[in-house]
Amino acid sequence: MSDLYTHTKDWIEKATPKADIHDAYKEFYTDETVTYTLPKGDLPEWVDWVKPPKFGETHKFDKSYVAKIEKGSIWMCDKGEGMVYALAPDHTYYRDMVFHLYWNYFEKIAAKTIPSASSFKGTLGVLAWAGHTNYWHWLHDTLGRYHLLQLSGFKIDKYVLPPLTLPFQQETIKMLGIPEDKILQLMPGERVKADQLILPSVPFNAGTCVKWTIEFLRSSFLKENRNVTANHYDRIYISREDASWRKVANEGKLMELLTKKGFKKIVLSTLTVEEQINIFASAKVIISTNGAGFANLMFCQPGTKIIQLFTSTSDEFVKIGQYLDLDYRFLKCRKANPVSTKHEVTQNLVVDVKKISEILEKEGID
Numbered sequence: 297m298s299d300l301y302t303h304t305k306d307w308i309e310k311a312t313p314k315a316d317i318h319d320a321y322k323e324f325y326t327d328e329t330v331t332y333t334l335p336k337g338d339l340p341e342w343v344d345w346v347k348p349p350k351f352g353e354t355h356k357f358d359k360s361y362v363a364k365i366e367k368g369s370i371w372m373c374d375k376g377e378g379m380v381y382a383l384a385p386d387h388t389y390y391r392d393m394v395f396h397l398y399w400n401y402f403e404k405i406a407a408k409t410i411p412s413a414s415s416f417k418g419t420l421g422v423l424a425w426a427g428h429t430n431y432w433h434w435l436h437d438t439l440g441r442y443h444l445l446q447l448s449g450f451k452i453d454k455y456v457l458p459p460l461t462l463p464f465q466q467e468t469i470k471m472l473g474i475p476e477d478k479i480l481q482l483m484p485g486e487r488v489k490a491d492q493l494i495l496p497s498v499p500f501n502a503g504t505c506v507k508w509t510i511e512f513l514r515s516s517f518l519k520e521n522r523n524v525t526a527n528h529y530d531r532i533y534i535s536r537e538d539a540s541w542r543k544v545a546n547e548g549k550l551m552e553l554l555t556k557k558g559f560k561k562i563v564l565s566t567l568t569v570e571e572q573i574n575i576f577a578s579a580k581v582i583i584s585t586n587g588a589g590f591a592n593l594m595f596c597q598p599g600t601k602i603i604q605l606f607t608s609t610s611d612e613f614v615k616i617g618q619y620l621d622l623d624y625r626f627l628k629c630r631k632a633n634p635v636s637t638k639h640e641v642t643q644n645l646v647v648d649v650k651k652i653s654e655i656l657e658k659e660g661i662d
Contacts, residue, residue: 300403301391304363304495307384311366320364322448325508328357332618337655338628341608343641346504349611358502362448368493369413370422370456373406374485378428378458381406382495383487393495395426413489416480418453420490421445424482425498428458428465432591432612437500439468440509444496452494454480467569471517505612507619510594517573518595529575531559531661534584538565541642542585544605545632550647554583557656564589581661583652585645586613596622601659605629605647608640627652 308321334351342348349355365384373379381402382393387410389402423441427433438457445452455474459481460466469479482488499509533554536543544550551561559581564572576582576592581601584590590613593602598621604613605627617624632644656662 300388300407301399302384302388303392304365304390304497305361307365307388307390308363321361322363323359323361324444324447325357325360325502325506328507329354330357330507330615330618331355332615335614335617335624335626337603337625340606340611340614340626341628343608343610346609346611349615355503357506360444360497360499360502360506360508362444362450362494362496364450365493365495367489367491368495369487369489370420370424370482370493371410371413371487372424372458372482372484373401375401375406376426378424378426379406380424380426380458380482382422382493383410390495392501393422393425393498395498395500398426411485411487413487416454416488416490418490419451419492419494420454420456420480420488421450421452421494422456422496424456424458425500429462430588431464432588433500434465435468435513435591435594436505436509436612437498439472440499440506440512441496442472442474443509443512445494448494448496450492450494452478454478456480456482456488459483464569468517471569504610505615510616510619514594517569518577529560529562529578531557531581532562532575532579532583533559534582534587534589535561535563536585536587538563539587541636541638541644542587543644544585544629545644545646546649549649550652553649553653557661559583564592581659586610591616593617593622594620596620599623601625601661603627603652603655605645607631607643607645610641625655627655 312320331354332349332351367385369383371381379398382390423438425437428438499506572592573595576595583603585605586609593616601623603625629645629647632646636643
């Protein structure tokens with residue numbers, strides 16, 4: 297239903313006098329390209345929402361941008377996880393600011409129930425987006441937008457963020473240096489209308505995982521004087537023993553091998569963000585299934601050996617490997633019994649311990 301949505305640039309061009317367009321819409325990273333190289337090991341099997349990278353071909357990312365909307369509003373719907381809609385004054389929504397899986401919900405249901413808005417006198421910079429309780433999406437797609445707001449030069453009175461209920465959210469906000477009195481936490485069901493709404497484009501929508509976002513987060517969080525005790529973590533295995541899905545079913549047998557090879561088992565949920573950064577920055581070999589904690593690959597040093605275990609995989613982490621020149625390898629695993637009838641991404645897996653032993657020997661990891 298095209299009458300219910302618009303795209304930010306189209307709206308700006310219609311609503312803004314031509315002479316003033318550069319004061320309301322600014323573009324960044326307009327010529328960012330990359331040529332992805334197929335990693336070592338097994339061929340990837342992508343989850344159904346991934347548009348597979350074309351290895352060996354030059355990929356051009358969509359432009360990133362920041363728009364200033366007069367009398368725009370931001371609404372966190374009370375359905376879904378971080379279902380955030382940016383609305384024009386006429387209640388159409390900016391489709392390019394929304395997670396694509398939430399488009400249909402707005403058009404079929406949410407548009408009929410838009411609540412009244414509280415008013416904010418001043419300028420709001422929007423950071424809140426989908427998936428904010430997921431460590432990867434929080435870093436890449438929420439905090440990544442902060443960089444665009446910095447580049448835009450727009451004066452921001454407050455930053456719109458989701459409810460800051462998780463330790464990693466609170467810790468990273470402090471690490472970025474955003475003061476508490478400059479934060480407006482948008483609660484589920486709440487809609488706020490501002491004199492000016494500043495909308496940075498969403499990194500995810502520019503290509504799942506974009507290089508400039510990784511570079512910004514790395515430069516913001518990776519400190520030269522990091523904790524040297526993390527140097528004891530040269531070889532690490534990331535365990536999902538505390539997760540409810542995508543666990544390694546034969547982890548005990550796998551750890552028998554890895555312990556002999558000098559690997560330490562890490563459960564990321566027990567660590568602060570700073571501790572995770574220090575460990576990944578010091579590691580020389582990392583073995584893990586794909587999961588949000590793998591976002592910490594952005595803090596690795598070039599040349600770090602990565603072995604990703606998978607039954608099916610998304611593409612963001614192998615892209616990080618490309619940007620940082622990591623020594624990346626895929627290792628296909630079989631699904632554990634009983635095979636789940638839920639989505640492919642939730643499957644537990646069984647690692648071929650003999651095969652991983654051969655890989656480690658081949659890589660000189662004895």
